[in-house]
Amino acid sequence: MGSTSGVFGETRADDRLHQAEQETERDFGDTSKQAEVHENSPADNARSSRRSMSTALAVEQQDPPGATEAAASSSRAVNGEQNSASVDLPGQSPQSLFDNPPNLARVRKILFECQDQIEITLREFETYWPFVDNVWVKQKTNASRGGHYLTEYYMCRLRRPTHRSSETRPLPEGKRPRNRRAREGGLCNVQIKVVRVSGAYPMVKIMRTPGSESAHSHDLDCIDRLKRNSGLMEFARRESTKGFLPSSIFTKFNEEPAKLIDAGGRFLTVTDVRNVSAKWRTQNPDIELIPHEGYELVQGQGIVKSASDAASTAVGGSSTGAAATTTTTTTTTTTTVTTHLPPDTLSFPCFPLEFLQSYLPKPSKRREFPHVTLSYASSMDSKLSLLPGMQTVLSGPEAKLMTHYLRSRHDAILVGVGTVLADNPGLNCRLEGAGGFGGLGRMWQPRPIVIDPMARWPIHPGCRMLRAAVEGKGKAPWVVVTPGAQIDPQRLMMLKSYGGDFLRIVEYNQNWRLRWEGVLRALASEGIKSVMIEGGGTILSQLLNSEYSELIDSMVVTVAPTYLGRGGVSVSPESKLDPDGKPNAALNPREVTWTPMGQNVIMCGKIRQPEAQQQAGGSAST
Numbered sequence: 051m052g053s054t055s056g057v058f059g060e061t062r063a064d065d066r067l068h069q070a071e072q073e074t075e076r077d078f079g080d081t082s083k084q085a086e087v088h089e090n091s092p093a094d095n096a097r098s099s100r101r102s103m104s105t106a107l108a109v110e111q112q113d114p115p116g117a118t119e120a121a122a123s124s125s126r127a128v129n130g131e132q133n134s135a136s137v138d139l140p141g142q143s144p145q146s147l148f149d150n151p152p153n154l155a156r157v158r159k160i161l162f163e164c165q166d167q168i169e170i171t172l173r174e175f176e177t178y179w180p181f182v183d184n185v186w187v188k189q190k191t192n193a194s195r196g197g198h199y200l201t202e203y204y205m206c207r208l209r210r211p212t213h214r215s216s217e218t219r220p221l222p223e224g225k226r227p228r229n230r231r232a233r234e235g236g237l238c239n240v241q242i243k244v245v246r247v248s249g250a251y252p253m254v255k256i257m258r259t260p261g262s263e264s265a266h267s268h269d270l271d272c273i274d275r276l277k278r279n280s281g282l283m284e285f286a287r288r289e290s291t292k293g294f295l296p297s298s299i300f301t302k303f304n305e306e307p308a309k310l311i312d313a314g315g316r317f318l319t320v321t322d323v324r325n326v327s328a329k330w331r332t333q334n335p336d337i338e339l340i341p342h343e344g345y346e347l348v349q350g351q352g353i354v355k356s357a358s359d360a361a362s363t364a365v366g367g368s369s370t371g372a373a374a375t376t377t378t379t380t381t382t383t384t385t386t387v388t389t390h391l392p393p394d395t396l397s398f399p400c401f402p403l404e405f406l407q408s409y410l411p412k413p414s415k416r417r418e419f420p421h422v423t424l425s426y427a428s429s430m431d432s433k434l435s436l437l438p439g440m441q442t443v444l445s446g447p448e449a450k451l452m453t454h455y456l457r458s459r460h461d462a463i464l465v466g467v468g469t470v471l472a473d474n475p476g477l478n479c480r481l482e483g484a485g486g487f488g489g490l491g492r493m494w495q496p497r498p499i500v501i502d503p504m505a506r507w508p509i510h511p512g513c514r515m516l517r518a519a520v521e522g523k524g525k526a527p528w529v530v531v532t533p534g535a536q537i538d539p540q541r542l543m544m545l546k547s548y549g550g551d552f553l554r555i556v557e558y559n560q561n562w563r564l565r566w567e568g569v570l571r572a573l574a575s576e577g578i579k580s581v582m583i584e585g586g587g588t589i590l591s592q593l594l595n596s597e598y599s600e601l602i603d604s605m606v607v608t609v610a611p612t613y614l615g616r617g618g619v620s621v622s623p624e625s626k627l628d629p630d631g632k633p634n635a636a637l638n639p640r641e642v643t644w645t646p647m648g649q650n651v652i653m654c655g656k657i658r659q660p661e662a663q664q665q666a667g668g669s670a671s672t
């Protein structure tokens with residue numbers, strides 16, 4: 051324990067900590083912990099953490115002058131060159147809704163991992179800890195006899211025991227039970243302790259406890275997705291107390307995506323902001339909430355930038371003025387907020403799409419099965435791709451926009467595992483205005499469903515569906531498996547942490563294939579009212595068989611002016627014979643339209659019989 055950098059050297063700090071531990075141990079009579087202090091706090095570890103924390107803070111020097119000074123002062127404080135009481139943590143530009151301390155993302159990572167022992171000033175602890183308090187759940191607190199040391203024991207949030215919603219609890223009259231799912235527990239065994247050392251130079255040491263795993267079984271996003279940290283929510287609360295509309299606060303937050311993400315807000319929803327605002331509203335019910343300066347609330351569009359403001363200034367009106375002094379603009383023309391759109395954003399189609407309407411799901415109907423639309427792109431010889439496992443572009447730019455529009459109109463998109471392995475698809479809606487592409491939350495984003503009976507898909511955080519989910523640009527997939535599928539618990543946990551899941555279906559046909567009634571019924575029971583089935587060849591060919599024609603509502607096929615040849619992946623149902631044994635068409639869609647679209651033609655048709663005809667006992671059209 052050699053180095054003595056700063057006002058109190060490591061030697062003194064470690065001694066004090068050691069003493070703290072001894073006192074704490076005595077309180078609890080657990081003699082094993084004393085050895086653990088030595089194991090967990092060698093000087094190298096301490097130095098390395100100090101280095102990573104101070105480096106994390108020092109990197110901020112590339113930022114604007116105000117932030118640089120603040121970062122430098124924080125950095126000095128970490129190295130003990132400055133009394134922690136005088137650390138000047140940064141204020142940011144008045145336009146920003148965020149007040150992120152320097153290098154927040156890196157410091158959050160360090161405080162999440164707690165790989166090595168960390169030693170920081172109390173002030174720094176109090177600044178950064180609120181941004182990771184969603185990770186750590188306090189288990190117990192021990193105070194030393196003299197009161198100089200306070201040791202708090204924390205476990206990773208995912209270590210909590212499994213929670214099942216109690217069905218026996220009586221509900222208040224008129225209340226319906228909440229649709230809560232069981233929460234899987236015991237998923238991560240990382241535990242730490244936080245020792246606060248009081249005195250002239252209050253400091254905090256953070257280290258692993260014995261029995262802790264060496265690393266989390268998940269990443270920080272996984273926790274951020276489950277729960278928001280209180281540092282981030284304080285920004286929302288602060289803005290709410292100025293009388294701003296939650297949707298306006300949320301819109302403004304999303305105009306600073308880097309700061310939002312650094313603060314742990316990647317998964318923040320407008321509902322989170324509403325909840326914070328609602329608390330404040332209970333004390334201030336008479337104040338009329340308003341949008342930020344330069345924005346307005348437009349029926350059917352939500353918060354939009356006022357046209358005059360959009361033309362004259364950069365995004366981000368002042369958020370510091372009190373709401374009472376802010377006037378809502380009265381401009382009539384509005385434009386949606388289009389700043390910071392991801393590069394893969396597609397413009398909303400500017401050509402007519404009315405021809406699709408009668409083939410799309412109707413919102414009102416309550417049915418046993420979801421509305422099913424088959425939608426794929428095919429060559430002239432009914433091929434989906436040049437070879438199995440090879441993605442082949444058949445849709446021109448206009449047809450691609452139309453497909454994304456169709457995605458926005460369905461609750462789910464379904465594909466087979468063959469397609470996922472071949473294409474690594476995103477299966478999200480990338481039209482401007484969809485969630486993650488200028489819209490709020492997961493607006494217009496369908497749920498990807500993958501039919502993967504034996505769980506062959508090696509799902510991992512790098513695949514496009516999970517990346518889209520993390521970036522708020524889509525929902526995480528549900529993977530439909532059979533009871534025989536072997537699912538590695540790590541994979542299960544990982545998928546769940548992204549908001550996805552595995553659904554086990556037990557209804558088979560005589561070929562040991564899943565019955566589509568079972569799949570669709572399960573989706574309906576999970577609240578899916580419409581499914582767009584994109585492929586691939588195996589799935590589509592099955593569903594076009596007459597056995598399933600009563601499950602399929604419509605089809606929207608993009609036909610491309612090309613022949614892919616015999617080696618390609620075909621869409622072709624089984625041949626059919628009429629009652630006399632003569633060959634007959636396998637399927638004839640009804641109400642067919644053909645609409646040219648760029649180089650493609652879009653064929654729309656209906657398959658399921660109209661309900662009236664079904665009741666009258668009519669037969670399928672052939």
Ligand SMILES: NC(=O)C1=CN([C@@H]2O[C@H](COP(=O)(O)OP(=O)(O)OC[C@H]3O[C@@H](n4cnc5c(N)ncnc54)[C@H](OP(=O)(O)O)[C@@H]3O)[C@@H](O)[C@H]2O)C=CC1
Pocket residue numbers: 425426427428433434435437438439440441442444465466467468469470472473501502503504506562563564565566584585586587588589590592619
């Ligand atoms: N042009 C377009 O619009 C599209 C093109 N494609 C292309 O299609 C090709 C992929 O098609 P394909 O190889 O046929 O793969 P699919 O996507 O149709 O997936 C087939 C797999 O899904 C599982 N599966 C299908 N039906 C059932 C069932 N009833 N019960 C249980 N499991 C089932 C099986 O998995 P298992 O083997 O594990 O039993 C089967 O091998 C790719 O080249 C892709 O690029 C895909 C979508 C759209």
Ligand SMILES: Nc1nc(O)c(N)c(N[C@@H]2O[C@H](COP(=O)(O)O)[C@@H](O)[C@H]2O)n1
Pocket residue numbers: 425426427441442443444445450453465469470473474475476477478584585608
């Ligand atoms: N409509 C359409 N046209 C094509 O030319 C295609 N190749 C496909 N393929 C389907 O779209 C999926 C890719 O989706 P992302 O763009 O990655 O979201 C692919 O997996 C097929 O299902 N479709």
